[in-house]
Amino acid sequence: MAGDQGDGKVEQQASPRVLIVGAGPAGLSLAIELGQRGIACLVIERNDRVGYAPRAKTTNVRTREHLRRWGIADRLRAASPLGVDYPSNVVFCTRLAGVELARHENAMYCAPGRNPLYSEHAQWIPQYTVEGVLRDHAQSLPGVQIRYCCELLDLSQDADGVRTRLRDLSGGAESSVRADYLVGADGARSRVRDLIGTRMLGEYGLSRNRNIVFSAPGLDRAHRHGPAIMYWQVNRDAPSLIGPMDRGDTWFFMPTHVDAARHAGVADERALIARATGIDLPYQVLSSDEWVASKLLGDRYRKGRVFLAGDACHLHPPFGGYGMNMGIADSVDLGWKLAAVLQGWAGPGLLDSYEAERRPVHQWVMDEAERNHAVLGNQLLADGIEDDGERGQRIRREVGGRIQAAKMREFATLGVVLGYQYEDSPVIAAESGPCPARDFINYVPTSRPGALAPHAWLHDGSSLYDHFGQGYTLLAASASLDDIAAARADARRAGVPLTVIQPAEGAIASLYPARLTLIRPDQHVAWRGDAWPGEGVLARACALSLHPQRGA
Incomplete structure (x- = not known):
């Protein structure tokens, strides 16, 4: 310059x-x-x-x-530092050196392998x-x-x-x-x-927390809970999350609801990790910062x-x-x-x-x-949670039951990740009738306009999504040749890029019951119907003003 x-x-x-x-x-x-x-x-x-x-x-x-x-x-x-086969388990325990309270397996759907509901598994990275x-x-x-x-x-x-x-x-x-x-x-x-x-x-400052990245050679072998992506530690020393993050024995440690005034630097952080885990190792703090949880829009x-x-x-x-x-x-x-x-x-x-x-x-x-956020280790604490004997066991069973009920909402969330719909969008041809109820866990695929187009694996091993175009896609498995020709002609006149696909797999019909389904570049459904209604459907989907002679 x-x-x-x-x-x-x-x-x-x-x-x-x-x-x-x-x-x-x-x-x-x-x-x-x-x-x-x-x-x-x-x-x-x-x-x-x-x-x-x-x-x-x-x-x-x-x-x-x-x-x-x-x-x-x-x-x-x-690029996954832990490898994609590393189990995405979440373990709740009193501390790494302590007793397991509960666990959620395959949290966030990170397990590799083909799932009919999506084309790619999640990744802890x-x-x-x-x-x-x-x-x-x-x-x-x-x-x-x-x-x-x-x-x-x-x-x-x-x-x-x-x-x-x-x-x-x-x-x-x-x-x-x-x-x-x-x-x-x-x-x-x-x-x-x-x-x-x-x-x-909204609300600023729901809680103050620390994010500490540290090196701890041998920590993965110093506890008996097995591999996991997160260990939630529920104890009075430091309710916290801890887990492996990268190669080189690099871990993260996140004490929640911390008192910023009591933070005393790196030496204190090393001691806090040792107290929280119950495992004494030569911890090396690589970075540390405070972050504030808020709810703002x-x-x-x-x-x-x-x-x-x-x-x-x-x-x-x-x-x-x-x-x-x-x-x-x-x-x-x-x-x-x-x-x-x-x-x-x-x-x-x-x-x-x-x-x-x-x-x-x-x-x-x-x-x-x-x-x-309302149910962290701080809220799961109970008097006597680390006690020996029958009383301690009973308390840990009770806390474990609370964890299984409350934290499923955090680790089994496919209904949120894939189930959101653009029902009220001005460029979606919304259908009458109530929109399906939201469900955080159960994702039910639907080709209703506004929803994510349902996924399917095809017989050649490819994903249905692999065949969608960069512009709009018309899925026309059972449509007439006249309707397909009319859609292509309207798209050419309007200058809208349109890819037509006609998958032969029988399962597609149950996912896409309409003869024609118009899918946007972001894989959400814009319109569906049994007959092509004319270029007006493209005009709405693309917010185009059509020439009066076209019958808009």
């Missing part, structure tokens, strides 16, 4: 179509969604994203289905590893640029685009970048959110050509593993819509559906996360 802050010059940079502020999982996922659709974008990040202590460790089945669609699910699988896979793929796309140590100073917008003022933190030089749209994926302390005046509503996700995604517009406790995954899902929803508008096969009104679709999902997930 030629200009610098000292001489007052501001260099004008080449214009991307979309400027993304934030190179975390949400920002990188948006760059991939746009880049794979040929939309030039610039990602800026004020940090270097190196050495960040992870909080997110669960990449759920829906996120991995997006990675499959992007062609990088296998890369994330190969540090967020920084996920970011590395996303970053490498984003940087391989020709239209994607990522600029680290670069911060957003200011923005303004008009009817044609957004103008920003940026600063290079390594040298202080300023530059000006203009883009068609800007997306703030810049986290809980979002600068973009402040600039567009979005307010976070932005009062709006958009101002003109500026949007918010991820933690910039919704914050909730991490219990249930929803946070990072929700941010990635935001970017998928917004990404294909921005691309459609910029490529001219959707109207600007399509972008209005982003908040209409995602905000109700965020509210549901926030409520689920808050319920999970």
Whole structure:
């Protein structure tokens, strides 16, 4: 950059179509969604994203289905530091050296193997590893640029685009970048959110907690509970979560509801780990930070050509593993819509559906996360839980029963992960009748408009999702040739990319009872029916204004 802050010059940079502020999982996922659709974008990040202590460790089945669609699910699988066959058990115990209270096996659905309900199993993997896979793929796309140590100073917008003022933190030089749209994926302390005046509503400070990453050679062999991804320790020394995180005997330790005033540094943290686990080892603290659990939702996700995604517009406790995954899902929803508008096969009104679709999902997930946060080790404590003899055994049985009943909601959540629906979206052809009741655990596939298109494995070993197109897909297993021809002709006239598939497997008919099902680029159902109704269905799905002569 030629200009610098000292001489007052501001260099004008080449214009991307979309400027993304934030190179975390949400920002990188948006760059991939746009880049794979040929939309030039610039990602800026004020940090270097190196050495960040992870909080997110669960990449759920829906996120991995997006990675499959992007062609990088296998890369994330190969990057798993513990191996994909490592059991995703969650063990509740008094302490690592103590007595088991309860356990949940295959938590989050991480077990490899084919499940008829989804195309990709979940994965227990540090967020920084996920970011590395996303970053490498984003940087391989020709239209994607990522600029680290670069911060957003200011923005303004008009009817044609957004103008920003940026600063290079390594040298202080300023530059000006203009883009068609800007997306703030810049986290809980979002600068973009402040600039567009979005307010976070809800409750701040549900609890204060610490996230400590440490090295502990031999800790995996120093207890008798077997391999697990998390051990919840229920004792009076330090109600906490602890578990393996990475190669090199790297673990995380998360004491919950901590008193910040009593924190006394690394030596105290080493002693706290020893007390909480009951195992004395030469613990080496690698990083430590305090984090605050809150329940906050932005009062709006958009101002003109500026949007918010991820933690910039919704914050909730991490219990249930929803946070990072929700941010990635935001970017998928917004990404294909921005691309459609910029490529001219959707109207600007399509972008209005982003908040209409995602905000109700965020509210549901926030409520689920808050319920999970309400039952931590602090709430599970009972007098005498570590006592010897019959009394201690009885108390531990009672606590174990409470754990099995209360924590299933946190570790068996397929109904939340796959069951959300965009029933009230303006671009969904909603059907009459009540929407199926929400169920956090039981996911029942449905091809009702707004729902995620049901998954199936085909006889050649591929997933049904593998055959969906990058634009809209018309699943027409039992449709007439005339209806298929009419749909193709209408899509050509409207300029909407349409892929027609006709799977022959008999099981498809039970999942897709209508003769025709129109599926969006994000794999949600837009419409279904037994006869093609004309191009009006595409006009609604893409927020297009059709020419009057077409009978719109």
